[in-house]
Amino acid sequence: MLPEPAGTPAIPERPAGQRKVAAATLATFVALFVVSAWQTGFSVGDLATGTGDFFRFFGRMVPNWGYLPRVWGPILETLQIAYLGTLFGTALALPLLFLASANTTTDRVTLAVSRSVLTVLRSIPDLLYAALLAPILAIGPLPGVVALTLFSLAVLAKLGSETVEAADPGPMEAVRATGAGRNRVIVYAVVPQVAATMTSYVLYVFEINVRASVIIGLVGAGGIGQDLLARLNFFAYGDVSTIIVVIFVLVLAIDALSVWARSKLI
Amino acid sequence: MPDAATASQVPTPPPRVRRANAARAGLVVTILLLAVVTTIALDLPSAERVLRGLRNNAVPLLRGFVQPRWEIAPLAFSSMAETFFMAVIGTTIGAILAFPLSFLAAGNLLGGTRFAIPGKTVLVAIRTFPEILLAIIFVAATGPGPTAGIMAMGIHSIGFLGKIFADVIEGIDPGPNEAIRAAGGGALQVFVWSVIPQVLPEFASNVLYRFEINLRAATVLGLVGAGGIGLPLIQRLQFRRWEEVSMLLLVIIAFVIVVDALSGRIRRRLV
Numbered sequence: 387m388l389p390e391p392a393g394t395p396a397i398p399e400r401p402a403g404q405r406k407v408a409a410a411t412l413a414t415f416v417a418l419f420v421v422s423a424w425q426t427g428f429s430v431g432d433l434a435t436g437t438g439d440f441f442r443f444f445g446r447m448v449p450n451w452g453y454l455p456r457v458w459g460p461i462l463e464t465l466q467i468a469y470l471g472t473l474f475g476t477a478l479a480l481p482l483l484f485l486a487s488a489n490t491t492t493d494r495v496t497l498a499v500s501r502s503v504l505t506v507l508r509s510i511p512d513l514l515y516a517a518l519l520a521p522i523l524a525i526g527p528l529p530g531v532v533a534l535t536l537f538s539l540a541v542l543a544k545l546g547s548e549t550v551e552a553a554d555p556g557p558m559e560a561v562r563a564t565g566a567g568r569n570r571v572i573v574y575a576v577v578p579q580v581a582a583t584m585t586s587y588v589l590y591v592f593e594i595n596v597r598a599s600v601i602i603g604l605v606g607a608g609g610i611g612q613d614l615l616a617r618l619n620f621f622a623y624g625d626v627s628t629i630i631v632v633i634f635v636l637v638l639a640i641d642a643l644s645v646w647a648r649s650k651l652i
Numbered sequence: 653m654p655d656a657a658t659a660s661q662v663p664t665p666p667p668r669v670r671r672a673n674a675a676r677a678g679l680v681v682t683i684l685l686l687a688v689v690t691t692i693a694l695d696l697p698s699a700e701r702v703l704r705g706l707r708n709n710a711v712p713l714l715r716g717f718v719q720p721r722w723e724i725a726p727l728a729f730s731s732m733a734e735t736f737f738m739a740v741i742g743t744t745i746g747a748i749l750a751f752p753l754s755f756l757a758a759g760n761l762l763g764g765t766r767f768a769i770p771g772k773t774v775l776v777a778i779r780t781f782p783e784i785l786l787a788i789i790f791v792a793a794t795g796p797g798p799t800a801g802i803m804a805m806g807i808h809s810i811g812f813l814g815k816i817f818a819d820v821i822e823g824i825d826p827g828p829n830e831a832i833r834a835a836g837g838g839a840l841q842v843f844v845w846s847v848i849p850q851v852l853p854e855f856a857s858n859v860l861y862r863f864e865i866n867l868r869a870a871t872v873l874g875l876v877g878a879g880g881i882g883l884p885l886i887q888r889l890q891f892r893r894w895e896e897v898s899m900l901l902l903v904i905i906a907f908v909i910v911v912d913a914l915s916g917r918i919r920r921r922l923v
Contacts, residue, residue, distance in 0.1 A: 421737070425733070426738055428798065463695070509908035510904070514885075523697070524697040597782055600782060604875070
């Protein structure tokens, strides 16, 4: 290293505390990663071979377009499941989200109970709900609808209660000053403030539900996933890739539509 | 009405508002009609079958929540630990690979939004592909086990993190970039001393957020044989051993809630 010419100020060092925190974070993370790789038997070499295998496998998957007419029925069922799951989830989330917001529910116990219920509901992924409900409610679209309803309810109530808590308290006080009770305050002061954002969230959850509804059939909860699994078990890779292409186009189209509608809302 | 003369009247809304209200009512009616048609067209089981299913399966499942089978607790914890480790590696792979890609999808650094289109398209394509489908393909291509799940999670995370990273980069303050350029710094100096310090806390926060999502996703990857707690779970579901299913579910719920809470705390301190 050349000596710095006199007069050029050196770049100041970061404070020792900050450096220690950064070093400790990095060390913790590296240790966690090493333990994880050791425990799961994962090596960086797997990454390379896995990617190679993946593309070789994909290369064999030439879509069999003759299968296409048999895709539409299950695809329609998939959309029905996503639509009903979103709708029922929204209907159930609407009362619950006000119970889980601190500014519309003052009773501590109600607030704590509704929030805990939502936290537990949210900790289970949609596919797991479907896997649990398929043996209970008979294989078919019904467990799919119920699974997506539970999942949408949990997500919407959480996002909704955050929106309600961020609402301007002014209109609420004004309505309360006229002698209105809690329900009137919600209807006339809170709902107009949060309606647009909530509609946008519902569309967002619909997007998630379309993605979920194409795969819940893998565990017997209806929709195109059931056909996908059946074709896969027969090693009919041509049919499988036809289904995958249709799923891909469907998800892209619904996403684009929903993003456009949401951009109009807010 | 008798008190119409004394009580103040709510004024009738102007025509524009009335038209908007009518349109909104029309939309609601359409949505509800569509729901009725959709429900009727759906292939639903008989009420009797549903009731029988609830009695035979839901009752033992709920009983299992009250009296969990502690015999399988060691299995539940060890497979949940594997799930956790899978999520750690999957998220790390996703974050490392998303990092360079995100700069190719950020319009402001490439000198124009149109130069970011190829990068953004790649990210959308990756995101559209459901994770569990990737897992199925990896299981078919490389065999069952946690590696298949890690690969699926890693690839899917690239799509998600790449998009969020690109959004963060597009939102940075151009001031420090200009300051460094004015001091004679080149593109590399701008990148190291202005872009990276601005985006790093947001990146870290989003990686943690993705980790929360991946932990949930990793619990179901085992359903298709890609490692983690999903495998013992689906086996017990197939044999209808509901009390053991409840034990596994309790471990999943507890683990996810604790990790969410911890990760949320760290994220709040980061940004």
